[in-house]
Amino acid sequence: MMGGWLLLIFVLLTLLSIRMVRRIQTSPRVVEPFRRIPRQVGRGLETGQPPHLALGSGGLISQDAALTLSGGRILERLTQDGEAGEIFPFVTVADPVTLLYARRVLQVASPHQGLSIPPDRVWWAGASPMAYAAGLTLLLGTQPVTTSILSGLFREEAVLAGEIGQRYGAHSIFSMPDPGGAAALWPFDPSLAVGEEAFAAPSPEEISGHLSALLLTHDLIRWLLIALLMLVALGFALR
Numbered sequence: 001m002m003g004g005w006l007l008l009i010f011v012l013l014t015l016l017s018i019r020m021v022r023r024i025q026t027s028p029r030v031v032e033p034f035r036r037i038p039r040q041v042g043r044g045l046e047t048g049q050p051p052h053l054a055l056g057s058g059g060l061i062s063q064d065a066a067l068t069l070s071g072g073r074i075l076e077r078l079t080q081d082g083e084a085g086e087i088f089p090f091v092t093v094a095d096p097v098t099l100l101y102a103r104r105v106l107q108v109a110s111p112h113q114g115l116s117i118p119p120d121r122v123w124w125a126g127a128s129p130m131a132y133a134a135g136l137t138l139l140l141g142t143q144p145v146t147t148s149i150l151s152g153l154f155r156e157e158a159v160l161a162g163e164i165g166q167r168y169g170a171h172s173i174f175s176m177p178d179p180g181g182a183a184a185l186w187p188f189d190p191s192l193a194v195g196e197e198a199f200a201a202p203s204p205e206e207i208s209g210h211l212s213a214l215l216l217t218h219d220l221i222r223w224l225l226i227a228l229l230m231l232v233a234l235g236f237a238l239r
Contacts, residue, residue, distance in 0.1 A: 032191040033191065037149070068152055071151040075102060079106055091106070094126055130157055145168075148165035172189060176198060
């Protein structure tokens with residue numbers, strides 16, 4: 001009985017939070033890693049060095065597909081922003097299907113559809129997480145990049161990927177939905193996008209770095225859940 005009441009209250013609070021989001025006109029905060037991406041693309045245009053996007057060891061035919069698709073939005077933005085100077089990003093993947101997907105995104109995201117993008121812009125770095133981290137070492141050691149963006153499925157091996165970027169002088173931007181990857185990269189950049197923030201990567205049509213309505217809803221639901229848990233704990237304490 002108590003569980004049914006809690007479920008009903010949760011549904012009502014969720015609907016209330018969605019209604020509150022629709023009334024909010026501006027985003028209350030920015031997601032710092034995504035705000036830095038246009039600046040790094042500008043640096044790449046000045047230096048002639050492309051950015052690097054690591055989509056992690058996930059794929060498109062598994063439960064981690066959402067993480068890969070979120071990184072695909074970043075790839076779209078990098079491609080469109082760098083197209084003016086023909087500075088196309090390098091992409092590293094660990095899944096053959098994701099490799100085809102990344103190549104397709106690069107081609108479709110280019111405003112000039114007839115422009116031929118070199119196929120070596122997408123690298124298959126390795127199937128296992130550790131082999132993938134080793135592949136990142138090979139890429140960053142042979143191809144200078146202005147920034148290294150990690151967005152996708154990363155766990156504890158993310159610490160190697162973060163260290164590799166710093167070793168070769170690339171600016172690092174981290175977007176980590178997995179708690180293990182976020183914990184590994186926290187010492188490198190405390191402002192990394194954590195949890196559902198990783199799914200707020202802006203598309204080329206959106207204002208870079210600002211929260212989407214979906215992410216704002218997540219924030220409100222999180223605080224409402226905290227308040228609900230505190231009320232339940234207080235109720236049990238009073239009993």
